[in-house]
Amino acid sequence: MDIFSGEAIFTAMFSFRETPPFTESIEAMGFETMNLMLNSGSFFVILVGVIVWMFIKFVVNEICKKFYRYEKARDIGVWCYESSYKNQIKQASFKLFLESYMDLAMC
Secondary structure, three states: OOOOOHHHHHHHHOOOOOOOOOOHHHHHOOOOOOOHHHHOOOHHHHHHHHHHHHHHHHHHHHHHHHOOOOHHHHHHHHHHOOOOHHHHHHHHHHHHHHHHHHHHHHO
């Protein structure tokens, strides 16, 4: 399932070499090429989104630390705070990988 139409995004941004599938059975499953990025759908788009989202939360939290005197900044800082942004990225990436794998395994 391709939520963000990743193949269209990747073909617009990159140029891929034509690589036919290994066997006809793989082609019958809907994989017209062996390029991972084209076959992954929105996986990489969502992964970049997760990384950008955590970076934004980190930056907003750091800004809120500078303006701790204001109650609204403290409220936003509490909302943005994560004990470990790196671990949150790892957990979200792992969850995305598992969901993508299960989607492929079930179909």
